[in-house]
Amino acid sequence: MKTNKLTKEEENIILNKGTEYPFSGKYDKFYKDGLYKCKYCDAPLFKSSQKFDSRSGWPSFDDSLYNSVREIPDKDGRRVEIVCAKCGGHLGHVFKGEQMTPKSTRHCVNSLSLDFVPTSDNKFDKAYFAGGCFWGVEYFFENLNGVISAVSGYMGGDETKTTYQEVSKGNTGHLEVVQIAYDKTKVSYESLLKFFMQIHDFSQTNGQGPDIGAQYLSAVFTSDKEERKTIKKVFDTIEKLGHKVATTIEPQAKFFKAESYHQDYYQGKNSKPYCHSFKKLF
Numbered sequence: 265m266k267t268n269k270l271t272k273e274e275e276n277i278i279l280n281k282g283t284e285y286p287f288s289g290k291y292d293k294f295y296k297d298g299l300y301k302c303k304y305c306d307a308p309l310f311k312s313s314q315k316f317d318s319r320s321g322w323p324s325f326d327d328s329l330y331n332s333v334r335e336i337p338d339k340d341g342r343r344v345e346i347v348c349a350k351c352g353g354h355l356g357h358v359f360k361g362e363q364m365t366p367k368s369t370r371h372c373v374n375s376l377s378l379d380f381v382p383t384s385d386n387k388f389d390k391a392y393f394a395g396g397c398f399w400g401v402e403y404f405f406e407n408l409n410g411v412i413s414a415v416s417g418y419m420g421g422d423e424t425k426t427t428y429q430e431v432s433k434g435n436t437g438h439l440e441v442v443q444i445a446y447d448k449t450k451v452s453y454e455s456l457l458k459f460f461m462q463i464h465d466f467s468q469t470n471g472q473g474p475d476i477g478a479q480y481l482s483a484v485f486t487s488d489k490e491e492r493k494t495i496k497k498v499f500d501t502i503e504k505l506g507h508k509v510a511t512t513i514e515p516q517a518k519f520f521k522a523e524s525y526h527q528d529y530y531q532g533k534n535s536k537p538y539c540h541s542f543k544k545l546f
């Protein structure tokens with residue numbers, strides 16, 4: 265297995281299962297959008313939406329990426345160690361039942377075991393879906409394997425500044441949109457699109473669910489020829505199944521990230537969307 269060269273300090277943590285001093289690590293008070301990888305082997309481990317402030321002095325995550333972290337109970341049965349599932353490098357410990365977040369799990373990780381890649385990094389592809397209230401669309405994508413981040417925002421209207429208040433009037437041309445950053449080695453654009461078609465009502469022409477208005481219309485935004493072909497193919501398949509697709513294809517435009525209180529809305533409230541649900545289609 266290909267591994268990265270480690271400094272003495274990193275070796276002490278990752279190979280010799282050491283612990284860095286609390287409040288000393290560079291990712292302790294660090295909340296940018298992106299992906300946390302294993303310092304030793306580069307395997308993706310956690311994403312920023314899983315990170316929370318536990319005030320413990322170490323980076324804390326209430327979940328990990330699918331199958332990326334292995335749990336090993338300590339011999340004395342008191343604590344559970346976590347290691348990278350790919351290389352076995354030491355990460356830290358996991359604590360359950362503390363009720364600090366709705367998932368009641370705290371992966372307590374050494375900053376030195378991690379390497380951060382921001383979502384803005386070009387290595388992640390982006391997809392843009394509008395399917396009514398962005399809270400619900402974001403909620404479903406956050407939990408999908410291969411998705412690095414799902415961010416609520418606006419797209420389609422005037423390419424200067426905009427706000428929720430303005431978009432709510434329904435006459436700005438903007439739709440409520442979710443920006444999906446994804447790892448294409450884990451999930452394809454077609455899979456994302458098919459997933460999107462199963463979590464919103466693509467037949468509704470005046471909004472989504474109880475949310476009526478131009479800002480709640482459904483659309484897929486892209487300016488990529490291959491993606492366009494994929495969208496047409498998937499829409500055709502759905503129409504052959506006997507459904508009408510009202511969701512439109514729109515040219516990708518400038519994305520405006522929504523106000524912070526709109527991000528991770530349901531996660532923060534520990535509730536489920538009123539506006540979206542998964543309906544199997546394919």
Ligand SMILES: [Zn+2]
Nearest residue numbers: 302305348351
């Ligand atoms: Zn690793």
